[in-house]
Amino acid sequence: xxxxxxxxxxxxxxxxxxxxxxxxxxxxxxxxxxxxxxxxxxxxxxxxxxxxxxxxxxxxxxxxxxxxxxxxxxxxxxxxxxxxxxxxxxxxxxxxxxxxxxxxxxxxxxxxxxxxxxxxxxxxxxxxxxxxxxxxxxxxxxxxxxxxxxxxxxxxxxxxxxxxxxxxxxxxxxxxxxxxxxxxxxxxxxxxxxxxxxxxxxxxxxxxxxx
Numbered sequence: 001x002x003x004x005x006x007x008x009x010x011x012x013x014x015x016x017x018x019x020x021x022x023x024x025x026x027x028x029x030x031x032x033x034x035x036x037x038x039x040x041x042x043x044x045x046x047x048x049x050x051x052x053x054x055x056x057x058x059x060x061x062x063x064x065x066x067x068x069x070x071x072x073x074x075x076x077x078x079x080x081x082x083x084x085x086x087x088x089x090x091x092x093x094x095x096x097x098x099x100x101x102x103x104x105x106x107x108x109x110x111x112x113x114x115x116x117x118x119x120x121x122x123x124x125x126x127x128x129x130x131x132x133x134x135x136x137x138x139x140x141x142x143x144x145x146x147x148x149x150x151x152x153x154x155x156x157x158x159x160x161x162x163x164x165x166x167x168x169x170x171x172x173x174x175x176x177x178x179x180x181x182x183x184x185x186x187x188x189x190x191x192x193x194x195x196x197x198x199x200x201x202x203x204x205x206x207x208x209x210x211x
Contacts, residue, residue, distance in 0.1 A: 062122050066091065067135025073122070081125055082106045082117040085132060093133040093162045097191075104190030107163035107170075108132050114170030116189075133162035136169065145169050148203035156194035164190050168204050177208050 057076045064071045066089060073088050082099075085091045085108070094117060097105030101119040108117045109131040136143035145168050148154070155161040167190045177183055183201045192200065 060123065063126050064089075064122060064130060065128070066130045067132060068129075075122065077121075077123055079122050080118055081108070081115075081120045081122045081130070084122040085117065091132050091134055095159055095162055097160070097163075102191075103160070103163075104167060105160050105163040107167045107190065109166055109170055112170065112173050114167045131166070133166055136165065143169065144207050145172070145203065148206045149200070152199045152203040152206070154196055154199040154203040155192075156196055160190065160192050160194075164192065164200055168200070168207070171204065172208055177204065177210065179210065180205070 057078070059074055060077050062073045062075055062077075062079075062084070064073065064084065066085070071089060073084060075084060075088060079088075082094060082096060085094050086096065094108055095105040096118065097103035099106075099118050101116040104116065106117045107114050109115070110120075110125060111128050112131075136146060142150075143165075145165050149161065149165055149168075154164070164187075167187060171177060171183070171186050174186075176186060180201055183204050184197075187200065187204070
C-alpha cells in the first residue's frame with residue numbers, strides 16, 4: 001500500500017546494498033538538520049572513527065629549564081611547549097584554550113617576555129629560561145601580580161587567570177605601560193570570557209604604580 005506521495009512503504013524497509021534502509025537515511029537527515037551529532041548510517045564503523053597517524057614521528061632529547069629546574073625530555077620534535085609542560089612535566093597551571101594563539105590562556109614567560117606556548121615548539125626553547133604560573137611565587141610568598149589579582153578580584157572562573165597573570169608580569173617588564181589605554185591595548189591578546197577586564201586593569205595598575 002502506497003502513501004500519499006506515491007512511494008511504497010515497503011521501500012522504506014528494504015535495505016540498500018550497504019545495509020541502510022530509506023527510513024534510516026531519512027532519520028539521519030532529520031537529526032542532522034536539528035544540529036545533532038549522529039554517527040553516519042551510510043558508512044561502516046571503521047570508516048567514521050578517526051584513524052591514528054602512522055608511527056613516523058621523530059623524537060629527540062629536548063633540554064628545558066622551567067622555573068629554575070632543568071628537564072631532559074625525549075619527545076616528538078614537533079611537540080609544542082604547551083604540550084610539553086602539561087603532558088610531559090605535569091605543569092597544568094598553563095591552560096590550553098584555543099590552541100591557535102588567539103586567547104592567551106597558555107601564556108608563559110621566556111627570558112622574561114610573554115609567549116603563547118601553544119604556538120612555540122619546545123625545541124625552540126632550549127637554553128632559555130621558562131617561567132610558568134607555578135614559578136612566579138617564591139615558596140609561600142606570592143608574586144606581587146598574583147597578590148594584586150586576588151586583591152582586585154581580577155578573575156571569576158579562573159581558567160584564563162594563569163595566562164593573564166603571566167602576560168601582566170611580562171607587560172610590566174616591557175615598560176610600555178603608562179595609562180589604562182596602554183593596558184587595554186597590550187593585554188588584548190588575553191581573553192577573559194567572564195569579563196573581568198577592569199579588575200585586571202586595576203591589578204596591573206597597582207603593580208605598575210599607575211594612579
